Amino acid sequence: MSATGKTISERLLHWYDAHARDLPWRARPGKEAPAPYRVWMSEVMLQQTTVAAVKPYFEKFTATWPTVEALAAADEAEVMGAWAGLGYYSRARNLVKCAREVAARGGFPDTEAELRQLPGLGDYTAAAVAAIAFGRRAVVVDANVERVVARLFAIEEPLPGGRKAIRTHAEAITPDERAGDFAQAMMDLGATICTARDPKCLLCPLAEECEGRKRGDPARLPVKAPKKAKPERVGHAYWIECGGAVWLVTRPGKGMLGGMRALPDDGWSARTDGDARPPLGGEWRELGSVRHVFTHASLTLNVRSLAANAGPHGEGEWWPIAEIDEAGLPTLFAKAARLALAQRD
Known part of the structure; x- marks a missing residue:
């Protein structure tokens, strides 16, 4: 307990009541909790993805499939296409499984x-939904x-x-009451005040209690392994064109x-030698290359x-080139398609 007599959770919740971020999946402090569907959807999308990137996807998904029943009835290919560009595509497959x-x-x-126990819900997501949507005390x-x-x-x-x-x-610091608000307050504090670089300690409601600040260099924490x-x-992708359409496959x-729609390729995800055999005979033209960084490898x-x-x-399937933006290509293949279109034009 601080010198003011308030616990850490009380100080943080007082700050949150005044400074909570306005996000489309949230309820304002003191208001009725958001629907579990919206909390779950947002937390799945936010895994290893920024708030700014998630906002338009969340709004698109909840407009297209406003309830868990609507998402459960959706065609998986349509969901995967709507997810294109957000990355970590196993999340989209689990989204459909969980909804059903x-x-x-x-x-x-x-x-x-x-x-x-639900598909795709690990410890963090389960705790977040329990606390934010249902008011359960969860860490x-x-x-x-x-x-x-x-x-x-x-x-x-x-x-x-x-x-x-x-x-x-x-x-130890999670309160029995307002556990959902407390969880979101901690998230907001880390996102806006206690940032990875240059933490704004003078604005922090917990500065008085912070041991890292007392030791003079809070920014070095948490310590991360190298x-x-x-x-x-190295891999190859193939732009095969006929009559104003391009040949696409489903992975x-x-x-x-x-499960994503994509250009044909040479199986680069399982190889490192760059050897490639085109899927058709003919006079292939080299268009250049694109770079993409995954969590586990660079390509x-x-x-x-x-x-x-x-x-x-x-x-x-033959997909109209004029409608290639509607194919739902993941970012890697969208880059390859843009390169092909630039060379084509």
Whole structure:
């Protein structure tokens, strides 16, 4: 308890009541909690993705599929297409699986343990939905909360090992009442005040209690293990054109970019040698390459084009080139398509 007699949670909630961010999936402090569907949707989208990137996707998804029942009834390919560009596509597949299970059982369960059993809901998402949507006391620890707690209690053990201590301290300060608001307050504090670089300690409602600040260098916390160099991969994508249309395929449901519509390629996700065999014979033209960085590897994708009279053997579809922006290509293949179009023009 601070010198003012207020606990950490009381000080933080007082700050949150005045400074909460306005976000489309939230309710203002003191208002009725948002629907579990909206909380769940936003938390899935926000995994390893910025708020700015998520906002338009959240608004598009909730306008197209306003309820979990509507999403459950949606065609998975349509959902995957709407997700294109947001990344981490397994989230979209799990979104549909989870929606169908929730719809089948008649709604979201309201406890953290039951929520954790749903497809795609790990410890963090289950805790967030339980706290924010249902008012349950749950310990919600995302990257922002992790940073705030590590600094608040000067936790020196490097990540990921330090996460156990961080969770223990987060548990200790989570209140029984307004647990959802407290979780969102911690997120907002980390996103706007206790930032990764140049934390604004003079504006922080918890500055008085912060052990990291007392030690003079809060920005160095949490301590992170050195990053490993990402492996480099090389691959090829093929722009096959006929009569104003381009040949597109649907990637296998499992694996990288699974279930997404894409240009044919040479299986680069499983190779590092850059060897490539085009799917059709003919005079291929080299268009250049695009770069893309995944969480686990960096990729140079060389793009080749061919004017053809037929598509390759196997399943695929001719997609009108004039409507390529509506194909729902993931970012990697959207880059390749833009390169092909630039060369074509």
